Amino acid sequence: MANQSELLPRESLLWIFAAQFAALLPHFAQLPLWIVCAWAFAVYWRLEVFRGRRDLPGRTVKLLVVGLTVAGLALSYRRWFALEPMVALLAISFTLKNLELVSRRDAFLSLLLAYFVAATLFVYEQTIPYALYGTVCVVVVTAALAAQLGHFSARPRRALGLSLRLLAQAVPLMLLLFIVMPRLGPLWAVPQNNSGTTTGISDSMTPGDFTRLSKSDKPALRIAFDGPIPPPEQRYWRGLVYADFDGRRWSQGFGVDPREGGVVRWQGREQKLPEVGPRYRYRVIQEATNNPWLFAMARPISDTRGVGETADDRLLKKRPVYNRFAYDVRSWPRETLTDDRELSDFEYRRYLQLPRGGNPRTRAWAEEFHASGLGAEEISAHVLKYFNRSFTYTLKPPALGADSIDDFLFGSQQGFCEHFASSYVFTMRAAGVPARVVAGYQGGEWVEQEEYLLVREYDAHAWAEIWLPGRGWQRVDPTAAVSPERIRDGLQSAAADEFMQDSLLQLHRISVLNRLRLEWDMINYRWYQTVVSFDSDKQENLLKKLLGEVSPLRLAAFIAVPVALALTGMLLWLWLSNRGRRLPPASRLYQKFCRRMARAGIARRPGEAPRDFARRVGIEMPALAPMVERITAAFERAAYGEDPAAEKQLRRLLRQWSPRANFVFGRTADGGRIATGE
Structure with missing residues (x-):
């Protein structure tokens, strides 16, 4: 039992609970509701103990509470070794500490634990708002620590003032360590719960999927080019290839996804690509998707660690993209390369696969093309001409029946990009031409001030590729035959009347707000480039600029000189402040x-x-x-x-x-x- 002099006064308890609330607040939206209620009840119980209306729980009650919380965690999460249950375990431990919060030692332990809880905030997000809130958390927790020194220190103005002074003195050391500390990889990795995708394109496509994405203006990609910038009609950012079709749903098919045995080349392409000639160099910053696929133009190669290429011209990451991720890419326009290889029997069957029945009118129409002896390019031209003649591009297409391809081609003739790509690939396969659906993003908004391309969720797009002997896979975008302005000017121009129509306030129509939104994205872009993506390569380049040569002696001097200056300045400030302090x-x-x-x-x-x-x-x-x-x-x-x-x-x-x-x-x-x- 603690000595009477060591018991916590009321001000200390209130500061501890304020620090706990600040550290847990951002997690309330992600934690199960019962953990939030448990924390509130534990705080209430401890306050009742302080008032003398309750007693602290005994050992039996504590063991029972621990057993119930473990059971609650097991029921709330499907797997234990993942990020969310680990954070929940830390939060519930943080909560249970209130049941034995008696002495100053318990207070210091609880507040040190609060620093760890606040740090888990950055596992999910490293954006500017999260950084600002994390700073507020540190200020409050440090003020709570200062408040434990005595009654006078617990006054809000004095505790917060001491906290701010301590943290201000730590800022120079923080900046120095940020620059010189080696960037090490994590000693262990705790996977996140990927039960749901944060944003972006899923591993399958059904009618209406891309229409839903068109309602979101969240950023998806930011692309900065080192050299020439592709024209709008070349800005196709491929991410997924759909090969299997069951009559309504397109999917990658077995053996394509590396999680199902798909082959990925992690050490570069086996095929030799030219080191000179037309190509694009660019750096992509991709938002979190909780999926491993990345987005790039055709024929991509990436030297970024942990990124590999697949046989169907895509990039993959070894681990899912849980947080914003940057990777470098080189791409070669397909028209500048020759591809003399032939499709294997397996590939040929895969890219001609169709369901056994359904859509009889489309099959009969395609069979006419095949029987007439037309080549692949001629068949494609006839289908595109048919699209161009009477089809309408709309974000609100009518519902389709069981024979969705027939209903679209010969019925409604109104659709979004997935309708055109799906019906085109079905027709080409039925006519004997290997074809596949490609999903990704098309276009983007060029940000002149920072010189990067901003691609949003509503830029999600689906198009097609057909196999031509001697030329390989060639891109064909049926949407361009119906609405060329969608490819040239973007979705907002192609569907001006329907664009973001379901938005409550229609804020996208206010130019000032659009400008502010773009300015905010530029600030986030600079933040990521300067702080979040400050890796070992950037660190080495910065140190070379500052020191000329990175050697142990120069690095030691670089650390010692600012520390000595900081200590001298601190001592001088203390001397001057004491000298200038007027006595009563x-x-x-x-x-x-x-x-x-x-x-x-x-x-x-x-x-x-x-x-x-x-x-x-x-x-x-x-x-x-x-x-x-x-x-x-x-x-x-x-x-x-x-x-x-x-x-x-x-x-x-x-x-x-x-x-x-x-x-x-x-x-x-x-x-x-x-x-x-x-």
């Missing part, structure tokens, strides 16, 4: 009295109390004792009793009295000094 008037008057006594031969000793000094003066100079006693009594009333009349009396006594003016000092037999009357 009574203390200044008493110091004046002490200086007079020192000149008279009796100096006040360091740490000697005023009453003790007066007693010693009375022993050494009895003649001065009455006046010194009056001066000391007036000082004590003025300084400790805050009596204005006593301060005036002290001032009057010192103005009228001087020990040298009233007494003559002689020598004693042993050489000492003695006061005698005039």
